[in-house]
Amino acid sequence: MKTELALYRALISINIPESKAHAFAEAMETDMRMFLATKHDVTKAHNDLMAENSRLRADIDRTRLEVSHLAEKLTVRIATMMVVSVVAIVGAMGLIN
Numbered sequence: 676m677k678t679e680l681a682l683y684r685a686l687i688s689i690n691i692p693e694s695k696a697h698a699f700a701e702a703m704e705t706d707m708r709m710f711l712a713t714k715h716d717v718t719k720a721h722n723d724l725m726a727e728n729s730r731l732r733a734d735i736d737r738t739r740l741e742v743s744h745l746a747e748k749l750t751v752r753i754a755t756m757m758v759v760s761v762v763a764i765v766g767a768m769g770l771i772n
Contacts, residue, residue, distance in 0.1 A: 679704040 679700045686696035712720075 678707065 682700040682703055683696050686699060687693065691699070
């Protein structure tokens, strides 16, 4: 409200008609409330982003851990298949000779 009154007085002081000065001051006040961010708005947005960033980092860390466990399981499975294959080949060669 203070801004609206200050705008109105400034416009009147430069000889803008009273009705136009009033309409302009009201429009500016409305636009400023709708479209301009206050320090509180920016601080809240920053805090929200930082919290989301922390959640994302935690998700990434969990995903990395899951991938690591899957890689270990895959390594064990591949090693097992290789051992079984070598045993089967050696056994088959023994039967052939």
